[in-house]
Amino acid sequence: MKPILQVKQLAKRYGDRYGCRDVNFELYEGEVLCIVGESGSGKSTLLATLAGRLAADEGEVTFRDANGDWHELSTLAEAERRRLARTEWGFVTQHARDGLRMGVSAGANVSERLMALGHRHYGQLRATAAEWLEKVEIGAERLDDPPSRFSGGMQQRLQIARNLVTRPRLVFMDEPTGGLDVSVQARFLDLLRRLVHESGVAVIMVTHDLGVARLLAHRTLVMQQGRVVEAGLTDQILDDPQHPYTQLLVSSIVQA
Numbered sequence: 001m002k003p004i005l006q007v008k009q010l011a012k013r014y015g016d017r018y019g020c021r022d023v024n025f026e027l028y029e030g031e032v033l034c035i036v037g038e039s040g041s042g043k044s045t046l047l048a049t050l051a052g053r054l055a056a057d058e059g060e061v062t063f064r065d066a067n068g069d070w071h072e073l074s075t076l077a078e079a080e081r082r083r084l085a086r087t088e089w090g091f092v093t094q095h096a097r098d099g100l101r102m103g104v105s106a107g108a109n110v111s112e113r114l115m116a117l118g119h120r121h122y123g124q125l126r127a128t129a130a131e132w133l134e135k136v137e138i139g140a141e142r143l144d145d146p147p148s149r150f151s152g153g154m155q156q157r158l159q160i161a162r163n164l165v166t167r168p169r170l171v172f173m174d175e176p177t178g179g180l181d182v183s184v185q186a187r188f189l190d191l192l193r194r195l196v197h198e199s200g201v202a203v204i205m206v207t208h209d210l211g212v213a214r215l216l217a218h219r220t221l222v223m224q225q226g227r228v229v230e231a232g233l234t235d236q237i238l239d240d241p242q243h244p245y246t247q248l249l250v251s252s253i254v255q256a
């Protein structure tokens with residue numbers, strides 16, 4: 001199997017300080033990778049740089065598209081990056097208001113990305129949006145309601161539908177459970193795990209919650225002060241952490 005993403009010596013600076021540095025890994029089709037670490041360790045910076053939302057200062061990120069062509073993000077024209085973001089990628093944000101259009105209907109939120117791909121048939125768009133609302137357990141009768149009338153958990157599920165409806169090959173997620181009450185997190189994670197598994201999409205997810213990584217991720221990267229200090233299979237990392245910082249992270253949840 002070939003990787004869909006290759007990351008080499010990636011670094012992003014803010015002024016003369018590094019947000020993240022010396023990051024190397026490959027991601028394979030259908031693989032779920034979690035990036036964990038404490039606040040300020042560089043997780044969001046790394047994610048935004050991988051998705052081309054921030055320009056890398058060093059190293060490279062190379063993505064293989066559905067035709068098998070490789071694209072190095074730093075050399076991509078902005079129009080081409082946007083095309084990839086529309087067709088091959090998704091991005092789920094921590095706060096739904098950053099990832100949804102709060103003023104338009106739930107149905108429009110889902111069909112918008114399809115329309116950007118050229119789908120125009122109104123009845124078909126509506127039917128697909130209804131189908132996806134059902135898939136994320138919202139209920140098609142809410143099709144015309146704006147997400148501002150939804151609970152936090154529903155908004156986050158709508159964001160998932162909006163992103164997966166175009167069948168992207170890679171979805172970036174920045175703390176998707178971060179804003180949710182603990183009581184709704186479990187249901188959300190369960191649904192997410194099922195949809196990711198069914199669709200075969202690859203996911204790179206930032207989380208500070210090792211429990212989320214345990215539940216979803218095949219592999220995990222542990223970040224400290226901008227660097228990846230440990231990387232490997234999630235179960236191995238959580239059951240037998242090698243780096244002192246990972247040991248500290250793991251022991252802090254065991255004690256909690």
Ligand SMILES: Nc1ncnc2c1ncn2[C@@H]1O[C@H](COP(=O)(O)OP(=O)(O)OP(=O)(O)O)[C@@H](O)[C@H]1O
Nearest residue numbers: 014018019037038039040041042043044045046208
């Ligand atoms: N726009 C910015 N300008 C300057 N420094 C920044 C900026 N964004 C992040 N940083 C710094 O880069 C480092 C990494 O921050 P980043 O937000 O990527 O960490 P994080 O692990 O995602 O943290 P959190 O979990 O709190 O979101 C931190 O030291 C942070 O202060």
